Amino acid sequence: MPPPTAISHVLETCIYVKSMAAAQNFYTDLLGLKPDLATDRITVYPLGQTTLLLFQLGQTSNDVVSEEDPGQIIPKHGPTDDLMAAFQSSKGKLRQHFCLAVPSREDAEKWETYLRGEGVPITGRKKWPRGGYSVYFADPDGHVGEIASRGIWEHY
Incomplete structure (x- = not known):
């Protein structure tokens, strides 16, 4: 039996943070993302057709009924107790990975300069065979962020 319908895109992706206040400062103030919702448990950033969710580590261990x-019910998720x-x-x-898109290599290079100037650790960079460019950085929780231009994948 085939799947009922085609899946169009990833709607949400999440990362877990140790300090919501520090994460909100980084993602809102430093990266300039606009939260749709911000609480001590979750911060929601709409990004095009995708949503970046920040969850406070340890606050998703129980079902939300x-x-x-x-x-x-929203089922529990995140690291197990062990x-x-x-x-x-x-x-x-946790070193979770996520990638934020910008249109051009020049934009990605501007972000690299900006992040470095703000004291954000630049952990890597990559020139892709299709012409794209990526800069990798560490967020306050050590997650592996990436800002990439078009030309890293066939579809982007």
């Missing part, structure tokens, strides 16, 4: 309809202690320690890092 609707009070109006207990049959509607991994949580390592991630919450000062040395534990």
Whole structure:
């Protein structure tokens, strides 16, 4: 049996953060992303057809059950209890990867200069065979961020 419909794109992707305040400062103030929702548990950044979700580490360990309809549940997600202690320690890092898109190589290079000037650790860069360019950086939680221009994939 084939799938019922075609999947069009990734709607949400998430990363887990140790300090929501530090993460909000980085993503909102430094990267200039505009939150649609910001709480101590979650921050939501709409980006084109995709949404970047920041979750406070340890705050998604239980199902969220609707009070109006207990049959509607958002299931728990994130690290299991046996991994949580390592991630919450000062040395534990998740190093989740995400990539933010810009139109041109020049734009990616401008971001590289900007991030370096703001003291953000630049952890790598890559010239892609299709002509794209990526700059990699570390966010406050050690996640591997990437800003990439068109030309890294066939579709972008």
